[in-house]
Amino acid sequence: MxxxxxxxxxxxxxxxxxxxxxxxxxxxxxxxxxxxxxxxxxxxxxxxxxxxAPVEPHLHLDRALTWEPIGSDPDGRDGAVRSWRASPSRYGTADLRRRAHSALQAMSANGVTAVRTHIDIGVGAGAPLRAVEVLRELREDLHRLLDLQIVAVPSPDLSDRSALEAFSAGAGLLGGRPHRAADPRAETRRLLRLADRAEVDLDLHLDYQPDRRVLAVADLARLLRKSGFGRQVTASHCATLGLLRPPALAKVVEAIAASRMAVIGLPSTPRDDARAAVAPCGGPGPLHALLEAGVPLAAGGDHVRDALHPMGRADALETASLLMTTGQMSADQAYAAVSTSARAIMGLPVAxxxxxxxxxxxxxxxxxxxxxxxxxxxxxxxxxxxxxxxxxSGRRTPALQGRSDSGYGRRRGRVPAGAR
The missing domain is CATH 2.30.40.10 (Urease, subunit C, domain 1)
Structure with a gap:
C-alpha cells in the first residue's frame, strides 16, 4: 500500500x-x-x-478466555471470584500470553484499535508483576494493530513501594478496588497519593456491587475537589447510581461533573444481586443524567469469557447494542461511548x-x-x-429458498396449504 x-x-x-x-x-x-x-x-x-474505530476502555486480559478451563461456581459472583483466585497458580506466563494475544487479535478483527486492561498485582503466589511484563511485551508485539494501556491494580495489602514498581515493569495507569480495604476511604486517598507520585492517571473500580448505603464515587468526587488532584481520574462500573432517587442522583452527578472525573459504564457485567433493579452500568437514568451534566462517559466490555462471565465477544458493537437496550441510548450516543468519547477518556488522538x-x-x-x-x-x-x-466477511446461505411472491408472504393470516 x-x-x-x-x-x-x-x-x-x-x-x-x-x-x-x-x-x-x-x-x-x-x-x-x-x-x-x-x-x-x-x-x-x-x-x-x-x-x-471503536476502542475498549475497560478489560481484564489477565483472566480473559478462562471460562472453559476454569468454569465458574454455583454461588454466583462470589463463587466465580473464588474460582478465579484459586486458579491462576495453575497457569504460567505462556498461557497468559496465549490467552491475551488471542483476545487482542479478536478485538482487532472486530474493529478495536486501542485497549485499556486492568491487571491485578499483589494477589496470589508468584512474581506479582509478571502479568504486567507479559502485557508490556504484547503491547510491543502488537503495536501495529492497536494501542495497549496497562492499568496496575494493587491489592490493599500491597506496599506502596511494590505498587510503584509496576510502572517500571510497563504499567501506565494506576487502578484499585478501594472497597476491598478495611478502610475504603483511606485506600482511596492512598491510591491518589501513589498516582500523584508516579505521575500517572487513575482508573478505579467503584460501586459495582449495588448498595445505596455506600457510594464511593460521591466520596471520590468530594475528595478530588478538596485535594486538587490534577490528573485524569476515571470511575468504572458505578452501578449504585441506578439505585438513587432523582433528587439524590442529581446531587451526586453534579459533584461528579464538578470533579471532572470520567465514568465508564459496563453494560455486559453480570448483576451481583439478581434482585437488584438496576442495570450493571447504572441504568438509563444515571447514564442520561451524566451525559446531560457533561460528564465524560464511555462504555467497555469488562469480560472476555472469563470465570466471572461466560459471555463477552470482544466486540465493541455488542457493547453499544447493550447500551441501547439497558441504557435506552440512541445509536449515536451508544457508539460514541465506545469510540470518540472512550478515545478522549483514554487520551488518544481524535479518529x-x-x-x-x-x-x-x-x-x-x-x-x-x-x-x-x-x-x-x-x-x-x-x-x-x-x-x-x-x-x-460472513456470508449466509439460506437452507431453504422459497419464492419471494409465495402465498404465505402475500396473504396475511392464512395458513399455507402445505402446513394444514
Whole structure:
C-alpha cells in the first residue's frame, strides 16, 4: 500500500457516499465519488459505512478466555471470584500470553484499535508483576494493530513501594478496588497519593456491587475537589447510581461533573444481586443524567469469557447494542461511548472521517449506524493509521429458498396449504 490510499464509494456517518483519501496515517480529504485519484491505491468500500474505530476502555486480559478451563461456581459472583483466585497458580506466563494475544487479535478483527486492561498485582503466589511484563511485551508485539494501556491494580495489602514498581515493569495507569480495604476511604486517598507520585492517571473500580448505603464515587468526587488532584481520574462500573432517587442522583452527578472525573459504564457485567433493579452500568437514568451534566462517559466490555462471565465477544458493537437496550441510548450516543468519547477518556488522538483525524477506522457493511450497532454485521474492514489490519466477511446461505411472491408472504393470516 502506498502512503496515499483512497477508500472509494463509502458511506459517511451523515449518510453521504464519498471517496475518503488517506495520507500518512490520517484523513487527508473527502471528495465526491467519480473523481479519479491518479496513481493512488484504492480500496472499494461500496456498501460499507465508515466509522471512527471503536476502542475498549475497560478489560481484564489477565483472566480473559478462562471460562472453559476454569468454569465458574454455583454461588454466583462470589463463587466465580473464588474460582478465579484459586486458579491462576495453575497457569504460567505462556498461557497468559496465549490467552491475551488471542483476545487482542479478536478485538482487532472486530474493529478495536486501542485497549485499556486492568491487571491485578499483589494477589496470589508468584512474581506479582509478571502479568504486567507479559502485557508490556504484547503491547510491543502488537503495536501495529492497536494501542495497549496497562492499568496496575494493587491489592490493599500491597506496599506502596511494590505498587510503584509496576510502572517500571510497563504499567501506565494506576487502578484499585478501594472497597476491598478495611478502610475504603483511606485506600482511596492512598491510591491518589501513589498516582500523584508516579505521575500517572487513575482508573478505579467503584460501586459495582449495588448498595445505596455506600457510594464511593460521591466520596471520590468530594475528595478530588478538596485535594486538587490534577490528573485524569476515571470511575468504572458505578452501578449504585441506578439505585438513587432523582433528587439524590442529581446531587451526586453534579459533584461528579464538578470533579471532572470520567465514568465508564459496563453494560455486559453480570448483576451481583439478581434482585437488584438496576442495570450493571447504572441504568438509563444515571447514564442520561451524566451525559446531560457533561460528564465524560464511555462504555467497555469488562469480560472476555472469563470465570466471572461466560459471555463477552470482544466486540465493541455488542457493547453499544447493550447500551441501547439497558441504557435506552440512541445509536449515536451508544457508539460514541465506545469510540470518540472512550478515545478522549483514554487520551488518544481524535479518529474519524474528518480531514486531519487519525485514520483509525472501521468500515462495516450497513446502511446506517443503527443497523450496524443492532445487527453487528460480520463484514468489516479495520484500518489502523490508514493501513488495513483486518478484513472479515460472513456470508449466509439460506437452507431453504422459497419464492419471494409465495402465498404465505402475500396473504396475511392464512395458513399455507402445505402446513394444514
Amino acid at each position: 502506498t502512503d496515499t490510499t483512497t477508500l472509494t464509494g463509502v458511506m459517511l456517518p451523515d449518510g453521504r457516499v464519498r471517496n475518503v483519501v488517506l495520507r500518512h496515517g490520517s484523513v487527508s480529504h473527502i471528495r465526491p465519488v467519480g473523481i479519479p485519484d491518479i496513481g493512488q491505491s484504492a480500496i472499494d468500500l461500496t456498501g460499507y459505512l465508515l466509522l471512527p 474519524g472521517t474528518e480531514p486531519g483525524a487519525v485514520a483509525d477506522l472501521l468500515a462495516v457493511r450497513a446502511s446506517s449506524l443503527a443497523e450496524a450497532v443492532l445487527t453487528t454485521p460480520a463484514d468489516r474492514v479495520v484500518l489502523r493509521r490508514g493501513r488495513v489490519v483486518s478484513r472479515t
